[in-house]
Amino acid sequence: WILVLPVAHGFIRPRGGVQPPRTPASAALGLPEGMEMPEATGVFAEPGWPDLKVELNRVPTWCIVQADGAPAKEASGATLFFVDVDEALSRRASLGIERLKKGGESDGLDIIPVPLGDAFTLAAGDIKAFLVPSQASLKAAGVDPTSPEGTEVPLFACMQIMKEDERTGKPVLPLFxxxxxxxxxxxxxxEAAPAEAGEETLEVVGLTLTGAVKLLTQGGPGAPAYRWAPWQGWDVVVPTPRQLRA
Known part of the structure; x- marks a missing residue:
């Protein structure tokens, strides 16, 4: 990606003030007036969901599993999908210690990649499945991990950076x-286009994964002209995980 270049090079820079880091997704992504955001599970019936899920599935989350491939559930019965691999590894170690203290087995615990789109689907439809945001991302977003907002996965973007999608020709917003x-x-x-940026300082703003998905899946007239466009560093091959057993 080369960002903030003239339109002639396939890039645009939408104008407008840069919002503080905790800008709601609806404001940051320009939700048209009168357009309501569906419930989290409602996005699966939206016309944009299949394509969005493909993009989301380029990003891995991490699930702790037992030797038989079944999720290593928490004491509450919850299955966790970690955004941060290091935090998944740390929880695997502490979970093993907890099981040993209770006289259980700790051997065989492992972590496997689960595509983000699949993990989001499971977490939205199951009261005992959760996406776990990284502590570093919550801190960067200015969110208290103990607050209700601390259960949301933060995303980050610069609202002044857009790139033309090679497939559709439409402007897309990189989300991180x-x-x-x-x-x-x-x-x-x-640094790449100081003349385009002028004296204006480009800033990163925050939104949530749930809010972004709700907005980006909506189609029809007036829908936001944005779609999920992961930074190239995310464009990894996510191995097909072993089938998670209930």
Whole structure:
């Protein structure tokens, strides 16, 4: 990605003030007046969901599993999908210790990649499945991990950076789970085209995964002209995980 270039090069820079880091997704992504956001599970019936899920599935989450492939559930019965692989590994270690203290087996615990789109689907439809945001991303977004907002996965973007989609020709907004990557991309954009940026400082803003998915799946007249466009650093091959057993 080369960001913030003239329209002639396939990039646009929408104008407008940069919002503070905790801008609601509806405001940050320009929700048209009168368009209501469906419930989280309602997005699965929206016309944009299949394509969006493909994009989401380029990003891995991590689930702790037992030797037989079944999720290693928490004491509450919850299955967790970690955005941060290091936090998944840390929880695997502590879960093994907890099981040993209770006289159980700790051997065989492992972590496997689960595509984000699949994990989001499971978490939205199951009261005992949860996406776990990274502590670093919550801190970067200015969110208290103990608050209700602390259960949401933060996303980061620069609202002044857009790129023309090679497939559709429409402008797309890069969204980042990693605040550091978002800041790096924004800095690259500022340095790549200083004449375009002028004296304006490009800034990273925050929104939530749930809010972004609700907005980006809606179709029809007046729908936001944005779609999920992961930074190239996310464009990884997510291995097909073993079938998670109930």
């Amino acid at each position: 789970i990693d605040a550091v990557e978002a800041q790096q991309a924004t800095s690259m954009a500022q």
